Amino acid sequence: MKDRKLIRVREVMKTRFDMVNGMATVAEALEQMQHVETKSLIVDKRTDDDEYGMVMLSDISREVLALDRSPERVNIYEIMSKPVISVDPEMDIRYCARLFERFGISRAPVVENRRVIGIVSHTDMVLRGLARQV
Numbered sequence: 001m002k003d004r005k006l007i008r009v010r011e012v013m014k015t016r017f018d019m020v021n022g023m024a025t026v027a028e029a030l031e032q033m034q035h036v037e038t039k040s041l042i043v044d045k046r047t048d049d050d051e052y053g054m055v056m057l058s059d060i061s062r063e064v065l066a067l068d069r070s071p072e073r074v075n076i077y078e079i080m081s082k083p084v085i086s087v088d089p090e091m092d093i094r095y096c097a098r099l100f101e102r103f104g105i106s107r108a109p110v111v112e113n114r115r116v117i118g119i120v121s122h123t124d125m126v127l128r129g130l131a132r133q134v
Contacts, residue, residue, distance in 0.1 A: 006092055008092060013110045013118035014118055019043070021076070022053060022080060025073065026071035027071040052084055052111070055076055059079050059081075087110055088112070
C-alpha cells in the first residue's frame with residue numbers, strides 16, 4: 001500500500017466566507033454575500049457564549065423561494081441551523097469526510113480558538129486534498 005500524506009483541513013479549507021447577523025433579512029444577507037462559491041452563510045454569534053449558525057443557499061431555496069415567501073420579510077434566524085457541527089483546522093481530511101458522512105452534512109465552519117477561520121466542504125477535500133495524492 002502506498003504511503004499517503006496526511007492532509008489537514010487547514011490545507012484545503014476556503015478562508016473567504018460570508019458571515020451575517022441572524023437578525024438580517026434574507027434579502028440583506030444575499031446583498032452582502034460576496035463568496036457565492038461557499039454556497040453558505042455563517043451566522044455570527046450574538047455573544048461569546050452563543051454558538052455559530054449556518055444557512056445554505058439550498059435552505060433559502062427550500063424555505064423562501066419554494067414557499068413563495070418574501071426575502072425582505074424572512075430573517076436569517078428563522079431558517080438557519082444552529083448550533084452547527086464545526087471542525088478543527090488540524091483534523092485529517094479523511095476523518096472530516098467521515099464526520100460529514102456520519103451526520104449527513106456537506107460543509108462545516110472551521111473553528112480555531114472559538115472563531116471561524118474558514119469553511120470546508122466535500123468539494124474542497126476531494127479537489128484540493130485527495131486530488132493532490134493521485
